[in-house]
Protein backbone atom coordinates (compact mmCIF):
# COMPACT_ATOMS: atom_id res chain seq x y z
CA UNK A 145 0.00 0.00 0.00
CA UNK A 146 2.68 2.48 1.13
CA UNK A 147 4.92 1.31 -1.72
CA UNK A 148 2.14 1.88 -4.29
CA UNK A 149 1.55 5.40 -2.97
CA UNK A 150 5.26 6.28 -3.19
CA UNK A 151 5.56 4.75 -6.66
CA UNK A 152 2.51 6.69 -7.84
CA UNK A 153 4.10 9.86 -6.41
CA UNK A 154 7.37 9.08 -8.22
CA UNK A 155 5.50 9.20 -11.55
CA UNK A 156 3.53 12.34 -10.78
CA UNK A 157 4.95 15.56 -12.18
CA UNK A 158 2.65 17.49 -9.84
CA UNK A 159 4.13 15.80 -6.76
CA UNK A 160 7.60 16.27 -8.21
CA UNK A 161 6.97 20.00 -8.58
CA UNK A 162 5.62 20.12 -5.03
CA UNK A 163 8.63 18.25 -3.62
CA UNK A 164 11.13 20.17 -5.76
CA UNK A 165 9.84 23.52 -4.53
CA UNK A 166 9.27 22.61 -0.86
CA UNK A 167 11.35 24.76 1.53
CA UNK A 168 13.77 22.07 2.77
CA UNK A 169 13.96 19.92 -0.38
CA UNK A 170 17.21 21.38 -1.63
CA UNK A 171 18.91 20.68 1.72
CA UNK A 172 17.52 17.15 1.83
CA UNK A 173 18.56 16.37 -1.74
CA UNK A 174 22.01 17.86 -1.26
CA UNK A 175 22.49 15.63 1.73
CA UNK A 176 22.04 12.46 -0.36
CA UNK A 177 23.00 13.57 -3.89
CA UNK A 178 26.28 15.33 -4.70
CA UNK A 179 24.68 17.69 -7.22
CA UNK A 180 23.49 17.77 -10.82
CA UNK A 181 26.73 18.34 -12.75
CA UNK A 182 29.98 16.41 -13.26
CA UNK A 183 31.78 19.26 -11.47
CA UNK A 184 29.57 18.70 -8.40
CA UNK A 185 30.54 15.01 -8.43
CA UNK A 186 34.18 16.04 -8.75
CA UNK A 187 34.13 18.43 -5.80
CA UNK A 188 32.24 15.94 -3.58
CA UNK A 189 34.81 13.29 -4.51
CA UNK A 190 37.71 15.63 -3.77
CA UNK A 191 36.27 16.46 -0.34
CA UNK A 192 35.74 12.81 0.57
CA UNK A 193 39.18 11.74 -0.68
CA UNK A 194 40.77 14.60 1.30
CA UNK A 195 38.97 13.16 4.34
CA UNK A 196 40.61 9.78 3.78
CA UNK A 197 37.65 8.04 2.13
CA UNK A 198 37.51 6.15 -1.16
CA UNK A 199 34.59 6.83 -3.51
CA UNK A 200 32.36 5.12 -6.04
CA UNK A 201 30.30 7.42 -8.29
CA UNK A 202 26.85 6.69 -9.69
CA UNK A 203 25.38 8.84 -12.44
CA UNK A 204 21.64 9.04 -11.79
CA UNK A 205 19.45 8.43 -14.80
CA UNK A 206 15.76 8.04 -15.36
CA UNK A 207 14.43 4.77 -16.83
CA UNK A 208 16.42 4.20 -19.99
CA UNK A 209 14.06 3.26 -22.81
CA UNK A 210 15.89 4.37 -25.96
CA UNK A 211 19.37 3.62 -27.40
CA UNK A 212 20.06 7.38 -27.37
CA UNK A 213 19.51 7.58 -23.60
CA UNK A 214 21.75 4.52 -23.09
CA UNK A 215 24.50 6.07 -25.20
CA UNK A 216 24.19 9.40 -23.36
CA UNK A 217 24.65 7.56 -20.04
CA UNK A 218 27.74 5.78 -21.39
CA UNK A 219 29.15 9.10 -22.61
CA UNK A 220 28.61 10.74 -19.22
CA UNK A 221 30.60 7.92 -17.55
CA UNK A 222 33.39 8.29 -20.14
CA UNK A 223 33.50 12.03 -19.47
CA UNK A 224 33.45 11.48 -15.70
CA UNK A 225 36.34 9.00 -15.85
CA UNK A 226 38.42 11.38 -17.91
CA UNK A 227 37.70 14.25 -15.48
CA UNK A 228 38.52 12.10 -12.43
CA UNK A 229 41.74 10.91 -13.99
CA UNK A 230 42.72 14.48 -15.00
CA UNK A 231 42.15 15.59 -11.39
CA UNK A 232 44.33 12.78 -10.04
CA UNK A 233 41.36 11.21 -8.24
CA UNK A 234 41.82 7.71 -9.61
CA UNK A 235 42.24 5.03 -8.32
CA UNK A 236 40.67 6.41 -5.08
CA UNK A 237 37.44 6.96 -7.04
CA UNK A 238 35.83 4.23 -9.13
CA UNK A 239 32.38 4.14 -10.76
CA UNK A 240 29.20 2.14 -10.14
CA UNK A 241 27.01 1.37 -13.14
CA UNK A 242 23.47 0.07 -13.56
CA UNK A 243 23.13 -2.08 -16.68
CA UNK A 244 19.50 -0.94 -17.02
CA UNK A 245 20.77 2.61 -17.55
CA UNK A 246 22.87 1.30 -20.44
CA UNK A 247 20.02 -0.46 -22.27
CA UNK A 248 19.75 -3.89 -20.57
CA UNK A 249 15.93 -3.80 -20.63
CA UNK A 250 15.59 -3.57 -24.41
CA UNK A 251 18.97 -4.52 -25.93
CA UNK A 252 21.39 -6.67 -23.90
CA UNK A 253 24.12 -6.45 -26.55
CA UNK A 254 23.94 -2.65 -26.51
CA UNK A 255 24.19 -2.64 -22.70
CA UNK A 256 27.21 -4.96 -22.91
CA UNK A 257 28.94 -2.80 -25.54
CA UNK A 258 28.30 0.31 -23.43
CA UNK A 259 29.57 -1.16 -20.15
CA UNK A 260 32.59 -2.61 -21.93
CA UNK A 261 33.49 0.86 -23.21
CA UNK A 262 33.18 2.20 -19.63
CA UNK A 263 35.39 -0.62 -18.27
CA UNK A 264 38.03 0.12 -20.94
CA UNK A 265 37.98 3.83 -20.02
CA UNK A 266 38.20 3.00 -16.30
CA UNK A 267 41.14 0.69 -16.98
CA UNK A 268 42.89 3.45 -18.92
CA UNK A 269 42.19 5.88 -16.05
CA UNK A 270 43.72 3.40 -13.57
CA UNK A 271 40.49 2.55 -11.80
CA UNK A 272 37.61 0.12 -12.02
CA UNK A 273 33.85 -0.40 -12.37
CA UNK A 274 31.30 -2.11 -10.11
CA UNK A 275 28.05 -3.40 -11.62
CA UNK A 276 25.17 -2.41 -9.34
CA UNK A 277 22.60 -5.18 -8.87
CA UNK A 278 18.93 -4.47 -9.59
CA UNK A 279 15.85 -6.67 -9.11
CA UNK A 280 16.13 -10.48 -9.18
CA UNK A 281 14.93 -10.80 -12.78
CA UNK A 282 18.24 -9.25 -13.86
CA UNK A 283 20.62 -11.20 -11.57
CA UNK A 284 21.56 -13.98 -14.03
CA UNK A 285 22.02 -11.59 -16.92
CA UNK A 286 24.12 -9.19 -14.82
CA UNK A 287 26.36 -12.01 -13.54
CA UNK A 288 26.80 -13.28 -17.13
CA UNK A 289 27.89 -9.79 -18.23
CA UNK A 290 30.25 -9.66 -15.23
CA UNK A 291 31.87 -12.99 -16.21
CA UNK A 292 32.42 -11.77 -19.78
CA UNK A 293 33.85 -8.42 -18.62
CA UNK A 294 36.19 -10.04 -16.13
CA UNK A 295 37.99 -11.90 -18.94
CA UNK A 296 39.51 -8.56 -20.00
CA UNK A 297 38.89 -6.45 -16.88
CA UNK A 298 39.37 -8.86 -13.95
CA UNK A 299 38.85 -6.20 -11.27
CA UNK A 300 35.25 -5.46 -12.35
CA UNK A 301 33.16 -5.58 -9.18
CA UNK A 302 29.98 -7.57 -8.56
CA UNK A 303 27.12 -6.77 -6.16
CA UNK A 304 25.33 -9.57 -4.30
CA UNK A 305 22.17 -9.03 -2.25
CA UNK A 306 21.90 -10.97 1.02
CA UNK A 307 18.09 -11.02 0.89
CA UNK A 308 18.13 -13.36 -2.12
CA UNK A 309 18.05 -17.07 -1.23
CA UNK A 310 20.57 -17.82 -4.00
CA UNK A 311 23.23 -15.42 -2.70
CA UNK A 312 25.17 -17.79 -0.42
CA UNK A 313 25.82 -19.95 -3.45
CA UNK A 314 26.75 -16.90 -5.57
CA UNK A 315 29.18 -15.82 -2.81
CA UNK A 316 30.93 -19.20 -3.04
CA UNK A 317 31.14 -18.86 -6.84
CA UNK A 318 32.55 -15.35 -6.61
CA UNK A 319 35.00 -15.68 -3.70
CA UNK A 320 38.01 -16.60 -5.83
CA UNK A 321 41.28 -14.64 -5.90
CA UNK A 322 40.96 -11.04 -7.11
CA UNK A 323 37.16 -11.11 -7.18
CA UNK A 324 35.70 -7.83 -5.89
CA UNK A 325 32.24 -8.40 -4.41
CA UNK A 326 30.02 -5.78 -2.78
CA UNK A 327 27.68 -7.43 -0.28
CA UNK A 328 24.51 -5.46 0.51
CA UNK A 329 21.17 -6.45 2.02
CA UNK A 330 19.18 -5.58 -1.13
CA UNK A 331 16.87 -2.66 -1.88
CA UNK A 332 14.06 -4.03 -4.08
CA UNK A 333 10.66 -5.47 -3.27
CA UNK A 334 11.12 -9.18 -3.99
CA UNK A 335 8.72 -12.14 -3.72
CA UNK A 336 9.06 -14.75 -0.99
CA UNK A 337 9.88 -17.43 -3.56
CA UNK A 338 13.29 -15.81 -4.19
CA UNK A 339 13.98 -13.61 -1.15
CA UNK A 340 13.93 -13.70 2.65
CA UNK A 341 11.20 -11.40 3.89
CA UNK A 342 12.02 -10.65 7.54
CA UNK A 343 14.85 -8.36 8.68
CA UNK A 344 16.10 -11.15 10.96
CA UNK A 345 16.38 -13.65 8.11
CA UNK A 346 18.09 -11.08 5.88
CA UNK A 347 20.59 -10.22 8.64
CA UNK A 348 21.38 -13.90 9.25
CA UNK A 349 21.93 -14.38 5.53
CA UNK A 350 24.16 -11.27 5.45
CA UNK A 351 26.37 -12.77 8.16
CA UNK A 352 26.56 -16.17 6.41
CA UNK A 353 27.50 -14.45 3.14
CA UNK A 354 30.03 -12.23 4.92
CA UNK A 355 31.64 -15.35 6.45
CA UNK A 356 32.00 -16.92 2.99
CA UNK A 357 33.49 -13.79 1.43
CA UNK A 358 35.78 -12.86 4.34
CA UNK A 359 37.14 -16.43 4.60
CA UNK A 360 37.57 -16.67 0.81
CA UNK A 361 40.28 -15.40 -1.52
CA UNK A 362 38.47 -12.43 -3.06
CA UNK A 363 38.11 -8.77 -2.06
CA UNK A 364 34.89 -8.29 0.00
CA UNK A 365 33.17 -4.88 0.02
CA UNK A 366 30.78 -4.77 2.99
CA UNK A 367 28.06 -2.27 2.05
CA UNK A 368 25.88 -1.59 5.08
CA UNK A 369 25.06 1.09 7.66
CA UNK A 370 23.92 -1.49 10.16
CA UNK A 371 26.03 -1.22 13.37
CA UNK A 372 25.66 -4.97 14.05
CA UNK A 373 26.83 -5.96 10.57
CA UNK A 374 29.72 -3.47 10.76
CA UNK A 375 30.81 -4.80 14.12
CA UNK A 376 30.67 -8.41 12.86
CA UNK A 377 32.65 -7.25 9.79
CA UNK A 378 35.35 -5.78 12.06
CA UNK A 379 35.37 -9.02 14.01
CA UNK A 380 35.76 -11.16 10.85
CA UNK A 381 38.57 -8.88 9.63
CA UNK A 382 40.51 -9.70 12.81
CA UNK A 383 39.53 -13.36 12.65
CA UNK A 384 40.63 -13.81 9.02
CA UNK A 385 43.55 -11.40 9.35
CA UNK A 386 42.32 -9.03 6.64
CA UNK A 387 44.07 -5.67 6.59
CA UNK A 388 42.72 -2.52 4.90
CA UNK A 389 44.09 -3.60 1.52
CA UNK A 390 42.10 -6.85 1.56
CA UNK A 391 38.52 -5.70 2.18
CA UNK A 392 36.50 -2.50 2.59
CA UNK A 393 33.37 -1.03 4.12
CA UNK A 394 30.97 0.94 1.90
CA UNK A 395 28.17 3.37 2.79
CA UNK A 396 25.93 5.79 0.92
CA UNK A 397 26.72 9.50 0.62
CA UNK A 398 25.04 11.40 3.45
CA UNK A 399 24.26 8.33 5.56
CA UNK A 400 26.13 7.94 8.85
CA UNK A 401 29.04 10.22 7.80
CA UNK A 402 30.49 10.16 11.31
CA UNK A 403 30.61 6.37 11.28
CA UNK A 404 32.36 6.49 7.90
CA UNK A 405 34.94 8.87 9.41
CA UNK A 406 35.33 6.71 12.52
CA UNK A 407 36.04 3.55 10.51
CA UNK A 408 38.48 5.38 8.23
CA UNK A 409 40.16 6.83 11.34
CA UNK A 410 40.60 3.30 12.70
CA UNK A 411 42.52 2.43 9.53
CA UNK A 412 39.82 0.62 7.58
CA UNK A 413 39.24 1.30 3.89
CA UNK A 414 35.84 3.01 3.60
CA UNK A 415 34.23 3.82 0.27
CA UNK A 416 31.34 6.28 -0.05
CA UNK A 417 28.80 5.67 -2.81
CA UNK A 418 28.11 9.10 -4.35
CA UNK A 419 25.09 9.59 -6.64
CA UNK A 420 24.95 12.70 -8.82
CA UNK A 421 22.86 14.00 -11.70
CA UNK A 422 19.71 16.01 -12.18
CA UNK A 423 17.38 12.98 -11.97
CA UNK A 424 17.46 13.01 -8.16
CA UNK A 425 13.67 12.99 -7.74
CA UNK A 426 13.20 9.55 -9.26
CA UNK A 427 16.27 8.27 -7.39
CA UNK A 428 15.02 9.35 -3.96
CA UNK A 429 11.44 8.25 -4.56
CA UNK A 430 12.43 4.87 -5.99
CA UNK A 431 14.77 4.23 -3.07
CA UNK A 432 11.84 4.87 -0.73
CA UNK A 433 9.48 2.74 -2.78
CA UNK A 434 11.85 -0.17 -3.24
CA UNK A 435 11.80 -0.80 0.46
CA UNK A 436 9.35 1.05 2.69
CA UNK A 437 11.81 0.58 5.58
CA UNK A 438 13.91 3.15 3.73
CA UNK A 439 11.37 5.78 4.77
CA UNK A 440 12.76 5.35 8.26
CA UNK A 441 16.24 5.08 6.77
CA UNK A 442 16.04 8.50 5.08
CA UNK A 443 13.95 10.05 7.83
CA UNK A 444 16.47 9.08 10.47
CA UNK A 445 19.28 10.53 8.40
CA UNK A 446 17.50 13.87 8.28
CA UNK A 447 17.53 14.25 12.02
CA UNK A 448 20.79 12.48 12.84
CA UNK A 449 24.38 12.77 11.73
CA UNK A 450 25.51 9.60 13.52
Ligand SMILES: Cc1cc2nc3c(=O)[nH]c(=O)nc-3n(C[C@H](O)[C@H](O)[C@H](O)COP(=O)(O)OP(=O)(O)OC[C@H]3O[C@@H](n4cnc5c(N)ncnc54)[C@H](O)[C@@H]3O)c2cc1C
Pocket residue numbers: 275276277278303305328329330331332367368369370371394395396399400416417435437441442444445448450
Ligand atom coordinates in the same frame (compact mmCIF):
# COMPACT_ATOMS: atom_id res chain seq x y z
C1 LIG B 1 27.56 1.38 -0.97
C2 LIG B 1 26.20 0.79 -1.15
C3 LIG B 1 25.86 0.27 -2.40
C4 LIG B 1 24.62 -0.33 -2.58
N1 LIG B 1 24.33 -0.92 -3.81
C5 LIG B 1 23.18 -1.62 -3.93
C6 LIG B 1 22.90 -2.37 -5.12
O1 LIG B 1 23.67 -2.40 -6.08
N2 LIG B 1 21.72 -3.05 -5.18
C7 LIG B 1 20.83 -3.06 -4.13
O2 LIG B 1 19.80 -3.73 -4.22
N3 LIG B 1 21.07 -2.34 -3.01
C8 LIG B 1 22.21 -1.63 -2.89
N4 LIG B 1 22.44 -0.93 -1.73
C9 LIG B 1 21.35 -0.71 -0.74
C10 LIG B 1 21.29 -1.84 0.28
O3 LIG B 1 20.86 -3.03 -0.36
C11 LIG B 1 20.29 -1.51 1.42
O4 LIG B 1 19.00 -1.30 0.90
C12 LIG B 1 20.68 -0.29 2.25
O5 LIG B 1 22.05 -0.17 2.41
C13 LIG B 1 20.05 -0.40 3.65
O6 LIG B 1 20.52 -1.54 4.34
P1 LIG B 1 21.56 -1.48 5.58
O7 LIG B 1 22.42 -2.70 5.51
O8 LIG B 1 22.31 -0.23 5.49
O9 LIG B 1 20.73 -1.56 6.90
P2 LIG B 1 19.17 -1.39 7.29
O10 LIG B 1 18.62 -2.78 7.45
O11 LIG B 1 18.45 -0.44 6.39
O12 LIG B 1 19.34 -0.70 8.67
C14 LIG B 1 19.89 -1.44 9.76
C15 LIG B 1 20.37 -0.50 10.84
O13 LIG B 1 21.38 0.38 10.33
C16 LIG B 1 21.32 1.62 11.02
N5 LIG B 1 21.02 2.69 10.08
C17 LIG B 1 20.55 2.56 8.83
N6 LIG B 1 20.41 3.77 8.28
C18 LIG B 1 20.78 4.68 9.17
C19 LIG B 1 20.84 6.10 9.18
N7 LIG B 1 20.47 6.83 8.14
N8 LIG B 1 21.27 6.71 10.29
C20 LIG B 1 21.63 6.00 11.37
N9 LIG B 1 21.58 4.65 11.42
C21 LIG B 1 21.17 4.00 10.34
C22 LIG B 1 20.20 1.50 12.02
O14 LIG B 1 20.74 1.06 13.24
C23 LIG B 1 19.33 0.42 11.40
O15 LIG B 1 18.51 -0.23 12.34
C24 LIG B 1 23.69 -0.36 -1.51
C25 LIG B 1 24.05 0.15 -0.26
C26 LIG B 1 25.28 0.71 -0.07
C27 LIG B 1 25.64 1.21 1.29
